[in-house]
Amino acid sequence: MSKQTPGTQSAIDRLLSTINMHSHSFDDGTAHVEIHGNQVLNTTLVEGLKVESQETSSGVDVDILVEAGTIIEQPVYFCFGMLENGLQHIRMNVRFGTKAKAHFISHCSFSNATEVEHIMDANIHLEPGAEYRYFERHVHSMDSGIKVIPKAKVQLEEHSRFATEFELIKGRVGLIDIDYEAECGPHSVLELLSRISGRQDDIIKIREAGNLSGEYSRGVLTSNIAVRNQAQAVIYNELTATAEGAVGHVDCNEIVQDEAQAKAIPIVDVRHPKAHVTHEAAIGSVDSKQLQTLMSRGLSEDEAVEMIIQGLLRK
Amino acid sequence: MGIIELKKVSLSFEEQQILFELSMDFWEGHIHAVVGPNGAGKSTLAHTIMGLPDYRSHTGDILFEGKSIKELSIDERAKLGITLAWQEPARFNGIKVREFIRRAGDKSSGTKSPEEVMNMVGLDPDRYLDRDVDTTLSGGERKRIELASIVAMHPKVVLMDEPDSGVDIDAIQSIFHVLEWLKDHGTTVIMITHSGEVLKHADHAFLLCNGALVDKGTVEQLSSYFERKCVPCTHKNVPDEEALL
Numbered sequence: 001m002s003k004q005t006p007g008t009q010s011a012i013d014r015l016l017s018t019i020n021m022h023s024h025s026f027d028d029g030t031a032h033v034e035i036h037g038n039q040v041l042n043t044t045l046v047e048g049l050k051v052e053s054q055e056t057s058s059g060v061d062v063d064i065l066v067e068a069g070t071i072i073e074q075p076v077y078f079c080f081g082m083l084e085n086g087l088q089h090i091r092m093n094v095r096f097g098t099k100a101k102a103h104f105i106s107h108c109s110f111s112n113a114t115e116v117e118h119i120m121d122a123n124i125h126l127e128p129g130a131e132y133r134y135f136e137r138h139v140h141s142m143d144s145g146i147k148v149i150p151k152a153k154v155q156l157e158e159h160s161r162f163a164t165e166f167e168l169i170k171g172r173v174g175l176i177d178i179d180y181e182a183e184c185g186p187h188s189v190l191e192l193l194s195r196i197s198g199r200q201d202d203i204i205k206i207r208e209a210g211n212l213s214g215e216y217s218r219g220v221l222t223s224n225i226a227v228r229n230q231a232q233a234v235i236y237n238e239l240t241a242t243a244e245g246a247v248g249h250v251d252c253n254e255i256v257q258d259e260a261q262a263k264a265i266p267i268v269d270v271r272h273p274k275a276h277v278t279h280e281a282a283i284g285s286v287d288s289k290q291l292q293t294l295m296s297r298g299l300s301e302d303e304a305v306e307m308i309i310q311g312l313l314r315k
Numbered sequence: 316m317g318i319i320e321l322k323k324v325s326l327s328f329e330e331q332q333i334l335f336e337l338s339m340d341f342w343e344g345h346i347h348a349v350v351g352p353n354g355a356g357k358s359t360l361a362h363t364i365m366g367l368p369d370y371r372s373h374t375g376d377i378l379f380e381g382k383s384i385k386e387l388s389i390d391e392r393a394k395l396g397i398t399l400a401w402q403e404p405a406r407f408n409g410i411k412v413r414e415f416i417r418r419a420g421d422k423s424s425g426t427k428s429p430e431e432v433m434n435m436v437g438l439d440p441d442r443y444l445d446r447d448v449d450t451t452l453s454g455g456e457r458k459r460i461e462l463a464s465i466v467a468m469h470p471k472v473v474l475m476d477e478p479d480s481g482v483d484i485d486a487i488q489s490i491f492h493v494l495e496w497l498k499d500h501g502t503t504v505i506m507i508t509h510s511g512e513v514l515k516h517a518d519h520a521f522l523l524c525n526g527a528l529v530d531k532g533t534v535e536q537l538s539s540y541f542e543r544k545c546v547p548c549t550h551k552n553v554p555d556e557e558a559l560l
Contacts, residue, residue: 253408289405292367293461295389296399297468298422304390307418311409315447 002044018109032077059089068097081109096130103133114143122152126160140171156188163191173202186214198231209238212246219248227260238267241275250279318343324375348517356526361474396471404461413444420467432463437489455482
């Protein structure tokens with residue numbers, strides 16, 4: 001089930017090469033979709049996965065359905081990219097049917113562009129028992145003119161699970177403004193993790209909000225951020241628990257070097273006597289004992305700091 | 316001439332004197348124990364030799380192979396072959412045991428693989444090398460992993476702060492085995508210890524009390540310190556002779 005826009009093979013190859021992949025990477029029948037700017041270059045699907053797309057003047061509208069009961073064993077790959085400057089606005093509706101299960105890996109590549117705005121507006125709906133794991137890795141150039149603005153509204157019905165990881169640790173951030181909101185039904189599980197490294201005058205804004213309104217729903221919001229030079233980070237993590245047995249945890253770790261600035265604003269709002277939400281925030285320079293341990297093995301201060309930051313971002 | 320020589324090293328923090336004119340020689344390829352009551356300045360001595368930032372303001376001099384290292388940073392001292400094992404090793408989120416050990420070996424003449432050094436400290440490489448050096452490991456496990464990284468580094472001098480603290484009896488035997496291996500391979504070991512059992516593995520011993528060196532000699536000579544349960548001095552820098560009798 002493959003649909004490729006004629007004459008786009010070289011564009012697909014150029015896009016995939018920026019993330020160290022190739023068309024042959026998918027020879028095993030893995031589902032994959034490549035979108036460049038406002039053009040859908042390729043859609044290769046598997047049974048139970050439906051993707052319908054509509055090109056717009058500034059991007060693409062995409063509807064994704066994983067049909068009820070479908071379990072997709074191999075990850076589904078998405079590659080969004082722009083090799084030239086401009087605006088890419090992706091509107092995405094994702095629906096997982098009852099007990100559907102899949103793992104999406106999304107690469108967003110702006111490795112050559114210098115003035116790009118990438119906007120993602122996603123609506124995600126997980127029916128009962130569905131499980132959606134979403135990993136999004138950004139590959140940016142070392143220039144600062146990239147703006148990434150991902151917004152998502154997530155609806156988790158009972159016993160469903162949504163886990164997402166957002167990673168931007170290579171290249172310049174430019175401006176990133178993440179805004180995720182999730183409504184968690186009974187016994188559902190929400191896990192949001194961000195790993196971002198900013199430098200120079202990069203700006204990182206994250207707002208993640210989970211409403212644990214279903215009984216025995218669970219949520220964990222984790223942000224691991226490193227900022228250097230004059231970079232700035234502001235992290236709002238908000239968990240509200242309004243039902244019996246709802247349990248949540250907010251964890252924010254930020255390493256600040258040079259003249260960089262970081263703020264963590266955890267909001268924990270519990271409105272039921274049998275709900276429980278905790279939060280933890282650690283912001284500061286590199287831990288001196290970690291630094292001194294590595295330096296006492298012969299690493300320079302810069303090497304030791306880099307190793308510690310990369311460790312935090314891998315966590 | 317020792318590989319490490321202290322020449323009248325004194326150190327004060329906020330007008331409180333922590334080390335008092337310490338002059339000590341540590342001999343190449345020998346195991347030395349530094350004993351003394353809590354607050355005697357033993358860990359401070361190790362941190363001062365390693366050159367940790369808060370301990371650089373000392374007076375007097377520290378020589379390594381006859382040359383002053385007083386102005387050298389931690390990593391410069393490490394590149395000469397001096398390293399430190401902490402009493403409570405650091406935790407590293409996101410750093411695998413394998414990488415932690417490998418980076419120590421990369422910067423030195425050490426030739427042993429992560430697998431070999433893990434076996435030497437009694438930890439199964441298959442079980443541990445791909446784990447993070449974080450809170451999922453016990454203090455004793457991290458202690459042995461730190462020791463493994465030191466074997467990988469194969470330093471000329473290792474400062475070991477309380478090598479037996481927080482480890483079980485089996486692990487202690489592994490640590491003693493590694494101490495002997497380091498000595499046999501030319502490493503000078505300087506152990507800070509409260510333990511008579513650890514002291515037995517040393518060739519020489521020093522007794523500190525309130526920042527001053529009050530005795531030195533063979534292990535047999537100094538072991539009476541443990542038998543008599545040295546009482547900390549009641550006044551600074553002038554050891555109470557009765558406590559040492």
